Amino acid sequence: MVGQSLAGGLARIRHQVTVGTRDPKASLARLGEGGFGTWAAQHAEVGIATFADAAAGADLVVNALSGDASLAGVGAASIADGTVLLDVANPLDASHGMPPSLFVANTDSLGETLQRTFPALRVVKSLNTMTASLMVAPGDLADGDFSTFVCGDDTEAKTLVTELLTSLGHRDVIDLGDITASRGVEAMMLIWLRLWGVVGSSMFTYKIVR
Amino acid sequence: MVGQSLAGGLARIRHQVTVGTRDPKASLARLGEGGFGTWAAQHAEVGIATFADAAAGADLVVNALSGDASLAGVGAASIADGTVLLDVANPLDASHGMPPSLFVANTDSLGETLQRTFPALRVVKSLNTMTASLMVAPGDLADGDFSTFVCGDDTEAKTLVTELLTSLGHRDVIDLGDITASRGVEAMMLIWLRLWGVVGSSMFTYKIVR
Numbered sequence: 001m002v003g004q005s006l007a008g009g010l011a012r013i014r015h016q017v018t019v020g021t022r023d024p025k026a027s028l029a030r031l032g033e034g035g036f037g038t039w040a041a042q043h044a045e046v047g048i049a050t051f052a053d054a055a056a057g058a059d060l061v062v063n064a065l066s067g068d069a070s071l072a073g074v075g076a077a078s079i080a081d082g083t084v085l086l087d088v089a090n091p092l093d094a095s096h097g098m099p100p101s102l103f104v105a106n107t108d109s110l111g112e113t114l115q116r117t118f119p120a121l122r123v124v125k126s127l128n129t130m131t132a133s134l135m136v137a138p139g140d141l142a143d144g145d146f147s148t149f150v151c152g153d154d155t156e157a158k159t160l161v162t163e164l165l166t167s168l169g170h171r172d173v174i175d176l177g178d179i180t181a182s183r184g185v186e187a188m189m190l191i192w193l194r195l196w197g198v199v200g201s202s203m204f205t206y207k208i209v210r
Numbered sequence: 211m212v213g214q215s216l217a218g219g220l221a222r223i224r225h226q227v228t229v230g231t232r233d234p235k236a237s238l239a240r241l242g243e244g245g246f247g248t249w250a251a252q253h254a255e256v257g258i259a260t261f262a263d264a265a266a267g268a269d270l271v272v273n274a275l276s277g278d279a280s281l282a283g284v285g286a287a288s289i290a291d292g293t294v295l296l297d298v299a300n301p302l303d304a305s306h307g308m309p310p311s312l313f314v315a316n317t318d319s320l321g322e323t324l325q326r327t328f329p330a331l332r333v334v335k336s337l338n339t340m341t342a343s344l345m346v347a348p349g350d351l352a353d354g355d356f357s358t359f360v361c362g363d364d365t366e367a368k369t370l371v372t373e374l375l376t377s378l379g380h381r382d383v384i385d386l387g388d389i390t391a392s393r394g395v396e397a398m399m400l401i402w403l404r405l406w407g408v409v410g411s412s413m414f415t416y417k418i419v420r
Binding site: 096101102105106107141142145146149151174175176177181183184185187188190191192193194195197198199201203204205206207208209210 | 315356359361386391397400405408
């Protein structure tokens with residue numbers, strides 16, 4: 001769902017987008033409401049390929065997998081050294097009941113785990129603090145008057161991501177520093193999941209008032 | 211520092227406030243810039259007593275101790291059954307370097323630990339997501355246009371705290387549900403500590419844009 005939203009939104013502003021899946025044929029065979037095949041038929045401008053084929057030659061790779069599938073998926077994509085990996089995933093763990101906790105937290109994070117596991121990539125954590133539709137259409141909530149966080153070890157990579165975010169309409173992009181700041185933005189999922197129930201909708205996010 | 215700010219701010223709106231310390235005489239002997247004795251001399255309207263004497267007969271007790279001193283301090287106060295305990299502390303752990311992590315997180319929290327340890331008290335977690343001066347003077351930042359969270363197991367206790375917050379000028383008090391939501395609000399400290407450096411001041415907090 002997050003991948004579909006990002007792919008559609010990035011294609012809309014004229015990026016060339018290919019969605020990677022484990023098994024493109026099987027993905028395309030999923031029809032009906034919310035099925036990937038149905039979505040793909042409505043988005044002919046978006047390519048579909050294996051993880052590795054989708055990542056080949058990409059200027060930017062987005063990890064929009066679920067948290068627990070992220071390491072295997074990014075590994076399977078065999079992404080070229082130096083590529084910017086925009087990680088929007090959250091390390092959700094529903095194994096202890098609802099609301100989910102995180103399977104890595106406090107002194108480590110999924111963003112850091114990805115950067116450690118794939119040291120030749122340039123990981124930038126962002127966008128995980130909002131629902132998928134807001135990632136590519138921030139103007140749909142309060143005219144975009146909220147904050148979007150980036151963190152990562154590579155300044156140039158953060159600049160690339162920040163320019164992309166700005167082109168999508170993100171008005172207040174805050175650079176939190178190195179990738180260890182993923183601990184902070186991933187932990188915001190804990191209150192996000194509570195607020196989801198209170199607000200009664202996923203159309204909310206955080207503004208840093210300062 | 212948090213206790214002084216809260217005591218001063220609550221006394222200013224005409225509450226009868228007594229600060230509890232381990233050793234009131236020793237506290238009052240701390241003079242000079244930021245010393246408790248100096249502050250107390252400037253706030254004659256605020257009482258000073260032992261933890262237990264300060265809590266005796268109180269309608270509301272505030273835990274403004276450091277996270278790691280909270281259990282012992284609340285225990286020493288021998289607070290009467292049924293009393294509302296407003297917990298504003300954060301379980302900061304600087305033992306692994308800076309910025310601090312949390313000594314309890316993700317699947318548990320300080321708020322829950324206090325409620326479990328003192329089941330006869332009615333614990334309400336709030337105000338831990340902002341700097342001390344904003345707790346009692348929210349209008350000093352963006353005319354108070356930000357969000358303040360409460361959570362706890364007792365509805366009546368949350369109503370009491372919400373009324374207090376509103377009387378202080380908190381404009382958007384969000385009830386996150388039971389005390390387990392402390393996990394979410396305490397985890398916001400992880401990004402708060404990062405933002406502190408980025409913003410260059412502690413005068414910031416979160417608004418839930420919805």
